Amino acid sequence: MSDHPYVNIPEKAHWRKAIQGKHSLDVTDWYTKKFPIGKKSIATAGSCFAQHIGSALKQNGYNYVDVEPAPKFLARELWQDYGYGMYSARFGNIYTSRQLLQLVLRALGEFSPNENAWKKNGGFVDPFRPTIEPIPFSSIDELEVLRNSHLSQVVKMFEMADLFVFTLGLTETWLSKSDGAAFPLCPGTAGGEFDAGRYNFLNLTYRDVITDMRLFFRKARDINPKLKFMLTVSPVPLMATATNQNVAVATMKSKSILRAAAGYLADSYQWVDYFPSFEIISSHVMRSQFYNPDMRTISSHGVRHVMKQFFKEHPILTTSVGNANSNDQDIDDALCDEEILSAFGE
Amino acid sequence: MTLCAMRKFYRLLENKMKRIYVTGDSHVSCLRKAWDLIKKFEDDYLKFDFTIAILANAHDLRRDFFEDKGTYAKFTSPKIRISQLPDRNNFDFYGFSMPYYTNSFFGNGDWRYFIPYCMKGEMFPLSNSLIEQAVLAELKYIIKFIDIFIRNNHKVFVVESPKPFIDNRAIIRKHISEELVLYLDTFYRNIVDRELEKRNVPVVKVPKESLDNMGFMKMSFRLDREDDAHHANAEHGRIMVKGIQDLCSKWPVRLGLKQEPCDTNKNNRPVVEDLGPSQYA
Numbered sequence: 001m002s003d004h005p006y007v008n009i010p011e012k013a014h015w016r017k018a019i020q021g022k023h024s025l026d027v028t029d030w031y032t033k034k035f036p037i038g039k040k041s042i043a044t045a046g047s048c049f050a051q052h053i054g055s056a057l058k059q060n061g062y063n064y065v066d067v068e069p070a071p072k073f074l075a076r077e078l079w080q081d082y083g084y085g086m087y088s089a090r091f092g093n094i095y096t097s098r099q100l101l102q103l104v105l106r107a108l109g110e111f112s113p114n115e116n117a118w119k120k121n122g123g124f125v126d127p128f129r130p131t132i133e134p135i136p137f138s139s140i141d142e143l144e145v146l147r148n149s150h151l152s153q154v155v156k157m158f159e160m161a162d163l164f165v166f167t168l169g170l171t172e173t174w175l176s177k178s179d180g181a182a183f184p185l186c187p188g189t190a191g192g193e194f195d196a197g198r199y200n201f202l203n204l205t206y207r208d209v210i211t212d213m214r215l216f217f218r219k220a221r222d223i224n225p226k227l228k229f230m231l232t233v234s235p236v237p238l239m240a241t242a243t244n245q246n247v248a249v250a251t252m253k254s255k256s257i258l259r260a261a262a263g264y265l266a267d268s269y270q271w272v273d274y275f276p277s278f279e280i281i282s283s284h285v286m287r288s289q290f291y292n293p294d295m296r297t298i299s300s301h302g303v304r305h306v307m308k309q310f311f312k313e314h315p316i317l318t319t320s321v322g323n324a325n326s327n328d329q330d331i332d333d334a335l336c337d338e339e340i341l342s343a344f345g346e
Numbered sequence: 347m348t349l350c351a352m353r354k355f356y357r358l359l360e361n362k363m364k365r366i367y368v369t370g371d372s373h374v375s376c377l378r379k380a381w382d383l384i385k386k387f388e389d390d391y392l393k394f395d396f397t398i399a400i401l402a403n404a405h406d407l408r409r410d411f412f413e414d415k416g417t418y419a420k421f422t423s424p425k426i427r428i429s430q431l432p433d434r435n436n437f438d439f440y441g442f443s444m445p446y447y448t449n450s451f452f453g454n455g456d457w458r459y460f461i462p463y464c465m466k467g468e469m470f471p472l473s474n475s476l477i478e479q480a481v482l483a484e485l486k487y488i489i490k491f492i493d494i495f496i497r498n499n500h501k502v503f504v505v506e507s508p509k510p511f512i513d514n515r516a517i518i519r520k521h522i523s524e525e526l527v528l529y530l531d532t533f534y535r536n537i538v539d540r541e542l543e544k545r546n547v548p549v550v551k552v553p554k555e556s557l558d559n560m561g562f563m564k565m566s567f568r569l570d571r572e573d574d575a576h577h578a579n580a581e582h583g584r585i586m587v588k589g590i591q592d593l594c595s596k597w598p599v600r601l602g603l604k605q606e607p608c609d610t611n612k613n614n615r616p617v618v619e620d621l622g623p624s625q626y627a
Contacts, residue, residue, distance in 0.1 A: 073454040074476065075483040082476055135475040145463040145471045336372035336403040339569065339577045343375030344400050 024286050025305070033313040034266070034273035035228060040162035041065050043088035047095045047169025049234040049277070049298065051086050054165075056307040061317030064088070065161050067153040083132040089157050090150055092129045095170040096204060097212035097261075098182040103128075104219045107154040113181035117143050118192030125191035127183055136191070158223040167277075168258040169234040171204040172242055172250070186242075201242050203254075209261040217269070228271040231262040235281035237296050255282075277306045365395045366594060367435070370443030371404040372577060373507040376569075377443070377590075380583030394591055397437070402426045404447040408484050412491060419494050432500060439501045439594050441550070444488045445538045446507040449576055451484060452530035453516040462529060477530075481537045489541055493607035496545055502605060503593055504542055504549045505586055506535070508578040512562040515575060528561050546605045550589040556582065 011017040012029035019027060043065040044054035058064045070084035083090040094100050105111035106128070117124040123136025124143050129150075137143040158164070174186045177200055188194030204212070221227050233255060241250035259278060266274035281290050281302050288295070290302025368377055378398040402411065402425045411426060412419035418430045432440070463471040495502045510531055516522045542549055558564050567582035568575065 068470065071454075071460045071470075071472065071480070072456045073451060074480045078479055078483065082479075133473055133475055135473075135479075137473060137475070142463050142473055146473060149471050336576075338571075339372045339375045339574065340400050340403070343378045 019285055027285060030276055030280055030309045031313055037163060037314045039063055041160055042163045042165060043157050043161035044165045045087050045091060045094050046167030047093050047234045049236055050167035052303040054087060065157055067157045081134045089153050090132055092132050093184060095184055096173045096182060097209045098173055098204060099184055100166060101212045101216040102182055103154060104216055107151045114178050115176055115181060120191035127192060130185055130190040155223060158220050161227060163228050163230060165230045167232045167234050168262060171254040171257050173202050173204065174199050175202050203243060206257045206261055209257060210264060213265055230273045230275055231265060232275045233258045233262055233278035235278045235298060275310060280306050280309055363395050364438040364594060366439040366441060367437035368396060368398045368441040369401045371407055371447050374398055374400055374443045376578045376580055376583030377587055379580035380587045383580060384587060394594060404450060407444050407488055410487055414494055417498050419491055440495050441503045441505050441590060442492060443505040443507060445485055445504060446535055448531045448534040451534055452527045455520055457522045457526060458520060477533060478537060481534050496605045496607045501597060502547050504547055506549055506551045508582060509552055509557060509563045511568050511575045513575040544608050548593055550586055550593055553585060
């Protein structure tokens with residue numbers, strides 16, 4: 001038999017050996033790391049699926065960057081409502097490459113969008129983080145103070161991180177006609193008012209995503225030249241499409257563009273890795289078993305299976321334990337108990 | 347029967363003496379000390395019969411401490427020695443010293459790293475809404491507890507806890523600024539005022555005369571215990587007991603509106619209006 005490249009390919013590269021006849025949960029070797037993470041500082045951002053990645057990294061002992069931690073006096077059940085504990089900063093969901101690029105440009109002071117605030121329910125929301133708090137800000141001043149603080153923390157996040165993990169979610173986005181500012185949500189859905197004269201729809205192309213991400217890498221590495229990146233693509237389908245296509249068709253187009261772009265970028269730069277969470281969940285090999293009945297959201301089993309593949313290459317460091325409570329309450333209790341004893345003799 | 351007891355007995359008959367039950371956190375201690383002295387030395391105040399009892403310390407009252415049984419609260423916290431309130435002792439008035447305990451809020455060490463957005467500082471700014479929700483989360487069990495009494499048509503009032511003293515541990519040990527402590531204390535109390543106002547629950551307030559120029563409690567009302575910069579003394583308690591008596595004396599005339607429980611999340615006027623950000627910018 002003549003020699004050719006397929007003679008010595010590993011098992012994982014061969015469908016009959018890697019996939020055929022195997023239970024889907026027994027499929028292995030989904031991912032081979034490009035570089036180790038170890039004790040590197042890791043920051044995460046992206047669309048909603050990225051929250052699971054950040055959460056798993058925290059729980060498994062990784063050095064997770066959170067530059068806007070929640071105050072301890074805020075009840076834990078309110079954290080997510082106020083954008084805490086989801087990503088490495090309170091940016092909320094970042095769905096597109098355009099949004100990510102503009103975030104770093106805004107943080108560096110290189111882009112100041114014309115739209116400063118949207119009105120909502122008698123208050124104001126940040127057009128670039130419209131759902132970051134459940135109750136609109138009472139004034140534009142309040143909104144701006146919080147936004148300025150957030151953007152300065154975004155710069156700090158890039159300074160501190162060794163690895164930035166970004167989950168690409170969408171290609172469809174709404175832009176301001178005046179300056180091209182990209183909004184995470186269509187104006188009018190979570191604040192502001194839709195006006196076809198002021199906003200236009202853009203379905204990012206493959207070229208758009210590549211251009212955005214290249215510029216983003218450059219800007220982020222201007223802040224931190226040693227920063228590495230890991231890209232993933234969210235397996236969560238679109239909730240709705242503005243393209244007049246069937247939403248499943250629009251989803252396939254969007255995810256195809258993002259997957260192709262992520263793959264190209266990982267191939268192009270030695271400091272960019274790609275982690276195939278998209279394939280682990282949505283490849284037909286997995287028979288959609290990890291989608292909830294709504295066929296959109298991912299079950300907790302799916303998240304665990306995805307992270308299991310991740311931790312095969314990047315081993316678990318330690319499992320985290322809850323932070324010890326401060327002894328402030330103990331001291332206050334002691335004072336109160338002493339006063340109670342003195343008054344009531346109890 | 348002693349002379350004192352006879353006097354008390356006849357005054358009871360004469361005034362159809364009303365019975366007031368006051369309970370709550372450790373700040374009832376100064377009320378109790380004051381009442382013990384009043385009973386002993388001041389006949390003039392014997393218009394009402396007070397029962398003043400501790401329920402639990404403030405931290406335990408900010409967790410789930412009871413089951414709502416419709417007409418009463420059945421206590422589930424092991425720190426509370428009585429089984430329920432109201433019980434068979436049907437008091438004419440129920441007073442609570444609970445909601446205005448602000449110390450655990452402004453004394454949280456994280457206030458070294460966070461600041462209300464309208465104040466200047468290097469720390470992380472926070473929105474008014476976030477701070478308000480944090481306060482409401484602390485108060486939720488206390489408000490539900492008070493609602494049981496309102497729902498069952500008991501006459502309910504609240505006794506305001508003492509304001510902070512200037513040598514409070516948050517300021518001295520944790521180095522939280524005096525300005526921030528006062529801002530947070532006022533912010534918190536405004537929220538409590540609003541919730542009680544919605545329910546037509548009157549409050550026996552700490553008089554302005556008890557405060558110094560900055561807004562802290564005058565040191566003359568501080569408990570005479572070196573390590574306790576938190577509780578007030580019997581002299582302050584006496585002022586508040588008198589306030590309670592004045593309130594209860596005027597009850598049917600003063601309050602024309604029915605007391606009703608209501609939804610904490612509805613009809614909320616902005617808390618920040620009362621503070622005037624310019625005072626703290």
